[in-house]
Amino acid sequence: MEEESDTRKINNSFLRDHNYATEADIISTVEFNSSGELLATGDKGGRVVVFQREQESKSQPQRRGEYNVYSTFQSHEPEFDYLKSLEIEEKINKIKWLPQQNAAYFLLSTNDKTVKLWKISERDKRPEGYNLKDDDGRIRDPSTITSLRVPVLQPMDLMVEATARRVFSNAHTYHINSISVNSDLQTYISTDDLRVNLWNLEITDRSFNIVDIKPANMEELTEVITSAEFHPQQCHTFAYSSSKGSIRLCDMREAALCDKHCKYFEEPEDPSTRSFFSEIISSISDVKFSHNGRYLMTRDYLTVKVWDLQMENKPLETYQVHDYLRGKLCSLYENDCIFDKFECVWNGSDSVIMTGSYNNFFRMFDRNTKRDVTLEASRENSKPRAILKPRKVCVGGKRRKDEISVDSLDFSKKILHTTWHPHENIIAVAATNNLYIFQDKVN
Amino acid sequence: MRQAESTNLNVLIVCSGLISKTSCDMEVSVEAKRIMVVALGKLYSSRTQRGGLRLHRSLLLTLVMKSARDMYHEAQTTAESAAPGCEHQQQQQHQSTGEVATEPTGVQTELQGPASLATGKPRTLPGEEVVCSPAELRRDAENKENLCPTPHSRKRRGKAAVEPDFLPCKKAKLEQQLIVNSVLLDYVNCSSELGAHPTPMPLQRAIAAC
Numbered sequence: 001m002e003e004e005s006d007t008r009k010i011n012n013s014f015l016r017d018h019n020y021a022t023e024a025d026i027i028s029t030v031e032f033n034s035s036g037e038l039l040a041t042g043d044k045g046g047r048v049v050v051f052q053r054e055q056e057s058k059s060q061p062q063r064r065g066e067y068n069v070y071s072t073f074q075s076h077e078p079e080f081d082y083l084k085s086l087e088i089e090e091k092i093n094k095i096k097w098l099p100q101q102n103a104a105y106f107l108l109s110t111n112d113k114t115v116k117l118w119k120i121s122e123r124d125k126r127p128e129g130y131n132l133k134d135d136d137g138r139i140r141d142p143s144t145i146t147s148l149r150v151p152v153l154q155p156m157d158l159m160v161e162a163t164a165r166r167v168f169s170n171a172h173t174y175h176i177n178s179i180s181v182n183s184d185l186q187t188y189i190s191t192d193d194l195r196v197n198l199w200n201l202e203i204t205d206r207s208f209n210i211v212d213i214k215p216a217n218m219e220e221l222t223e224v225i226t227s228a229e230f231h232p233q234q235c236h237t238f239a240y241s242s243s244k245g246s247i248r249l250c251d252m253r254e255a256a257l258c259d260k261h262c263k264y265f266e267e268p269e270d271p272s273t274r275s276f277f278s279e280i281i282s283s284i285s286d287v288k289f290s291h292n293g294r295y296l297m298t299r300d301y302l303t304v305k306v307w308d309l310q311m312e313n314k315p316l317e318t319y320q321v322h323d324y325l326r327g328k329l330c331s332l333y334e335n336d337c338i339f340d341k342f343e344c345v346w347n348g349s350d351s352v353i354m355t356g357s358y359n360n361f362f363r364m365f366d367r368n369t370k371r372d373v374t375l376e377a378s379r380e381n382s383k384p385r386a387i388l389k390p391r392k393v394c395v396g397g398k399r400r401k402d403e404i405s406v407d408s409l410d411f412s413k414k415i416l417h418t419t420w421h422p423h424e425n426i427i428a429v430a431a432t433n434n435l436y437i438f439q440d441k442v443n
Numbered sequence: 444m445r446q447a448e449s450t451n452l453n454v455l456i457v458c459s460g461l462i463s464k465t466s467c468d469m470e471v472s473v474e475a476k477r478i479m480v481v482a483l484g485k486l487y488s489s490r491t492q493r494g495g496l497r498l499h500r501s502l503l504l505t506l507v508m509k510s511a512r513d514m515y516h517e518a519q520t521t522a523e524s525a526a527p528g529c530e531h532q533q534q535q536q537h538q539s540t541g542e543v544a545t546e547p548t549g550v551q552t553e554l555q556g557p558a559s560l561a562t563g564k565p566r567t568l569p570g571e572e573v574v575c576s577p578a579e580l581r582r583d584a585e586n587k588e589n590l591c592p593t594p595h596s597r598k599r600r601g602k603a604a605v606e607p608d609f610l611p612c613k614k615a616k617l618e619q620q621l622i623v624n625s626v627l628l629d630y631v632n633c634s635s636e637l638g639a640h641p642t643p644m645p646l647q648r649a650i651a652a653c
Contacts, residue, residue, distance in 0.1 A: 087494060087495065088494065089493060091494075112494060175494070175498070177499075193498040194498070221502060222502075224502055226499065243503065276474070277507060278510075279510065283499075333507070336485075339500055339503065
């Protein structure tokens with residue numbers, strides 16, 4: 001019937017055009033481990049999925065190591081704080097790997113209130129030949145046991161198990177936004193809106209508060225901490241960014257409470273660009289030290305800035321991510337996009353920086369050549385092994401073919417989380433509930 | 444029927460002083476109002492959000508609202524300086540004492556009315572109530588009534604933000620000023636550590652509550 005065919009047509013296009021994923025599948029963090037062998041993702045449903053790079057085979061050199069699912073586990077569950085009548089979301093805000101020290105892998109994962117240390121280990125052998133129970137686990141009747149035998153380890157199908165080794169809880173009144181492992185590999189910091197706490201990885205019932213910006217009178221609150229990170233080499237140095245667009249570098253050797261910064265990075269506001277939303281767009285959403293420890297990178301709503309640790313009064317480099325949005329701030333404020341927190345990453349050699357944008361676009365900036373590129377993470381536009389085509393946003397005037405106009409951008413498709421392999425040119429990009437892994441093309 | 448149109452629109456027209464405004468000021472005012480209304484809506488809806496109130500987001504919304512309010516009043520003042528006879532509108536601009544309590548530096552720029560200029564003593568701190576003229580006294584008295592917490596609120600008020608005059612008012616007052624419970628302080632009350640003392644109410648509000 002005509003109606004039926006119409007319904008079918010509607011249903012088909014509906015399913016094709018609307019990527020109906022449950023909210024729990026939305027990826028909320030991605031992180032390579034320090035060797036790049038493993039890639040972890042956390043999602044809104046509190047799950048962690050770990051991918052492992054398969055060994056490159058000599059027989060198929062063109063088939064570079066691909067990432068396959070290695071382990072999946074439920075890291076955090078939704079909780080309810082009965083005292084404050086607040087629900088605690090299970091969404092994984094951050095994952096940080098510990099450098100590998102033995103056969104097992106360790107990572108820290110955190111939601112709004114609790115940090116957990118997970119051990120991921122392989123089991124490929126199991127003991128067989130017990131005396132008191134048979135291989136199925138059933139207890140043997142003692143009267144049937146006539147001789148003793150020594151159990152032996154037999155190979156079994158590889159099993160990857162994740163166990164929670166430590167749970168660091170009840171240390172944060174406000175929502176945790178970041179965690180960072182120290183280069184001493186013994187301590188780490190967890191940061192919420194107003195405080196930074198220092199933990200020892202072995203001790204779960206105690207943490208030290210090292211930064212506290214909570215004012216005596218909450219009415220005087222003007223800024224919050226948005227992210228914090230340890231220096232990659234100096235175990236006594238860490239930096240934290242604020243909602244006012246400033247970064248503070250602190251030295252833990254100076255005092256137990258690091259309220260007094262030793263360096264303060266802030267760029268004076270350009271009065272010509274002042275608008276209603278100046279405070280919102282200057283809030284820093286991510287801060288990352290470069291691998292060599294000489295630079296800091298910060299991301300605010302419209303730009304990425306690279307700071308030299310020796311120069312506090314202005315950034316070394318400023319890159320416009322999507323300046324065409326400056327004229328649309330009011331609409332972005334109404335649809336809440338202006339509050340989106342984009343992350344930024346360095347490549348292994350600190351020569352290229354990357355960050356996400358809308359319409360599933362992500363941007364890369366080469367610091368040496370000053371060239372930049374916009375790429376898109378989408379299934380329609382990229383088949384496996386196809387080379388990504390650079391994209392361009394038309395900012396007015398005549399729109400060329402292949403360009404996309406600002407008004408056609410899909411603001412529901414945002415790339416907030418990206419990560420770069422520590423040594424190679426492999427990147428992982430999270431686009432809502434999909435994970436894209438891109439590699440350099442093989443010559 | 445024009446009378447059937449929303450009362451908000453009528454209030455907008457009255458408050459914006461169409462006759463004396465330049466079109467530029469008008470645009471800024473309208474924009475500022477829209478931003479403030481949206482901010483309030485977001486602040487209220489964030490209370491029911493899963494995971495509880497987000498301090499960072501609430502802070503940013505409060506800053507945007509303050510920034511929009513400042514620009515709105517600036518635009519109002521520019522218009523009013525062209526029309527000095529509108530005393531009624533000038534009183535509408537004046538900030539509540541609740542706001543004075545939280546933003547001492549801001550008050551000096553915000554108080555533009557002739558009453559405070561005549562006294563030559565702008566209010567700076569919550570405790571220092573400098574009331575010299577009858578107009579100010581009346582405004583304060585009416586403000587004190589407005590400062591009464593709304594019956595359904597169990598929370599102490601803190602960083603109170605003045606709701607602009609164009610929003611519907613629960614109390615039939617000339618100034619049509621509403622004090623909005625700060626979401627920030629609600630957040631603090633919800634998530635404060637055990638044993639944290641609530642912030643003491645400034646003197647004026649204590650009087651209002653009696």
